[in-house]
Amino acid sequence: MAKLQQQHSNAAGWAPPSVQKRWLLTLLIMLSVSTLIAFFIKSAFDSCDPPHPHNFDVAASNKPAKVFSNSIKTAPSPLSFMKSKLVLLVSHELSLSGGPLLLMELAFLLRSVGTEVFWITIQKPSETDEVVYSLEQKMLVRGVQVLSAKGQEAIDTAFKADLVVLNTAVAGKWLDAVLKENVPHVLPKVLWWIHEMRGHYFKLDYVKHLPLVGGAMIDSHVTAEYWKNRTQERLRIKMPETYVVHLGNSKELMEVAEDSVAKRVLREHIRESLGVRDEDILFAIINSVSRGKGQDLFLRSFYESLQIIQLKKLKVPSMHAVIVGSDMSAQTKFETELRNYVTQKKIQDRVHFINKTLTVAPYLAAIDVLVQNSQARGECFGRITIEAMAFQLPVLGTAAGGTTEIVVNGTTGLLHSVGKEGVTPLAKNIVKLATHVERRLTMGKRGYERVREMFLEHHMANRIASVLKEVLRKSKSHPHS
Numbered sequence: 001m002a003k004l005q006q007q008h009s010n011a012a013g014w015a016p017p018s019v020q021k022r023w024l025l026t027l028l029i030m031l032s033v034s035t036l037i038a039f040f041i042k043s044a045f046d047s048c049d050p051p052h053p054h055n056f057d058v059a060a061s062n063k064p065a066k067v068f069s070n071s072i073k074t075a076p077s078p079l080s081f082m083k084s085k086l087v088l089l090v091s092h093e094l095s096l097s098g099g100p101l102l103l104m105e106l107a108f109l110l111r112s113v114g115t116e117v118f119w120i121t122i123q124k125p126s127e128t129d130e131v132v133y134s135l136e137q138k139m140l141v142r143g144v145q146v147l148s149a150k151g152q153e154a155i156d157t158a159f160k161a162d163l164v165v166l167n168t169a170v171a172g173k174w175l176d177a178v179l180k181e182n183v184p185h186v187l188p189k190v191l192w193w194i195h196e197m198r199g200h201y202f203k204l205d206y207v208k209h210l211p212l213v214g215g216a217m218i219d220s221h222v223t224a225e226y227w228k229n230r231t232q233e234r235l236r237i238k239m240p241e242t243y244v245v246h247l248g249n250s251k252e253l254m255e256v257a258e259d260s261v262a263k264r265v266l267r268e269h270i271r272e273s274l275g276v277r278d279e280d281i282l283f284a285i286i287n288s289v290s291r292g293k294g295q296d297l298f299l300r301s302f303y304e305s306l307q308i309i310q311l312k313k314l315k316v317p318s319m320h321a322v323i324v325g326s327d328m329s330a331q332t333k334f335e336t337e338l339r340n341y342v343t344q345k346k347i348q349d350r351v352h353f354i355n356k357t358l359t360v361a362p363y364l365a366a367i368d369v370l371v372q373n374s375q376a377r378g379e380c381f382g383r384i385t386i387e388a389m390a391f392q393l394p395v396l397g398t399a400a401g402g403t404t405e406i407v408v409n410g411t412t413g414l415l416h417s418v419g420k421e422g423v424t425p426l427a428k429n430i431v432k433l434a435t436h437v438e439r440r441l442t443m444g445k446r447g448y449e450r451v452r453e454m455f456l457e458h459h460m461a462n463r464i465a466s467v468l469k470e471v472l473r474k475s476k477s478h479p480h481s
């Protein structure tokens with residue numbers, strides 16, 4: 001009887017009450033622990049952050065296996081041809097920021113199909129660093145071999161490797177510094193993964209070997225186009241074969257996003273901690289706080305939307321703005337400016353600042369609309385956007401960068417222009433979504449469908465697999481290797 005009941009409840013996506021309580025509790029503990037730890041994500045890539053790191057969960061091993069295990073299906077991985085191949089991953093740095101964590105995801109995808117994976121971190125802090133240590137431990141446990149960036153072993157491994165993945169533009173410095181006269185032998189099997197779109201990365205020092213590498217892999221079409229233009233116009237060098245690989249949501253994130261019980265509990269928990277009611281509408285930016293991410297302009301739009309509502313006497317629930325990604329110690333001037341604005345406009349009770357955190361799922365569960373307000377050229381990709389869509393949230397985004405490749409204007413969200421010209425359009429879009437509940441929910445659902453169609457981990461793995469295949473094929477036919 002008990003057995004029957006359990007089977008039945010699993011099929012319906014529900015666990016028996018006792019199990020349910022236990023894993024919900026675990027999620028809440030994870031949440032409070034990660035809030036306590038309050039990881040500071042270095043914003044090394046200001047205007048064009050690599051995809052948000054958080055869903056690469058440092059606390060993943062704490063996850064209750066019972067609930068999360070049944071979705072691990074065993075479809076053959078598109079990467080299975082990488083079995084027994086030797087891959088060297090070269091990371092500019094090792095921290096809880098998007099670039100390195102994404103490369104770690106690739107490391108684990110490759111390990112899961114039996115690839116021999118070596119890892120090099122170019123820039124390490126001189127004294128022992130807790131984050132570096134724990135990330136390296138995490139890799140070692142999963143069979144990734146961590147090497148020193150310099151020395152004979154690094155050179156030998158680069159020679160032996162079937163493939164060398166350089167992560168971020170800056171990692172190019174490693175080639176000359178370590179391989180020296182051997183660089184030309186290694187270049188044909190180098191795949192360069194680029195997540196940046198800022199002017200200062202277009203330095204010959206970093207990227208002069210680009211024309212001769214096996215390929216470049218870039219997160220969005222806009223970013224790829226930008227690299228093509230800039231390298232040609234500024235540096236007079238030609239990009240190698242370039243592959244656009246949109247990112248995908250991790251399985252862990254999708255599991256929480258698709259679990260209505262988990263979402264409800266997280267939503268209640270976060271709303272309670274913010275002191276907002278269930279019926280209030282929450283608009284949130286989840287990005288490290290900096291001018292490039294446009295929190296200042298968002299607050300102006302938010303204030304303007306409140307004025308529109310007041311002026312037109314519109315009936316809407318109480319509205320709140322949530323800014324997740326605060327770090328008073330890093331962007332003191334900008335953060336102070338934001339807080340002064342809030343005080344000056346007397347909207348303190350409607351604006352909530354939350355420190356940087358790797359665990360964004362609870363916030364995605366708690367809010368109603370994601371605002372992606374990245375300025376200038378926008379995001380290279382903007383992983384938080386597809387994560388929000390997984391949670392069935394509509395997105396109000398700037399019509400720039402990767403956002404335009406993710407959000408379908410009018411269907412899964414609404415786009416506004418970057419800069420001051422975007423402030424009023426965003427304010428109007430905020431009012432639109434606040435007053436049209438049905439439209440908001442429909443957009444959220446469409447966003448979710450789009451994620452299921454295009455932005456899952458297996459989509460990303462498929463795209464990466466075809467790139468790796470191509471680069472391997474070409475490097476094999478190259479005279480040097």
Ligand SMILES: *[C@@H]1O[C@H](CO)[C@@H](O)[C@H](O)[C@H]1NC(C)=O
Nearest residue numbers: 222223224225226227228229
């Ligand atoms: C690249 O250059 C072409 C032609 O000059 C231009 O049409 C396009 O907008 C540019 N793209 C980017 C991303 O700068």
Ligand SMILES: *[C@@H]1O[C@H](CO)[C@@H](O)[C@H](O)[C@H]1NC(C)=O
Nearest residue numbers: 035036038326327328329355
């Ligand atoms: C947020 O970070 C600041 C330091 O920048 C710290 O003083 C504060 O206690 C943190 N708040 C929470 C809730 O962790």
Ligand SMILES: *[C@@H]1O[C@H](CO)[C@@H](O)[C@H](O)[C@H]1NC(C)=O
Nearest residue numbers: 398399409410414415416417
């Ligand atoms: C987005 O769509 C709306 C209509 O739904 C249109 O008014 C607006 O100009 C579009 N914005 C962009 C950036 O395409």
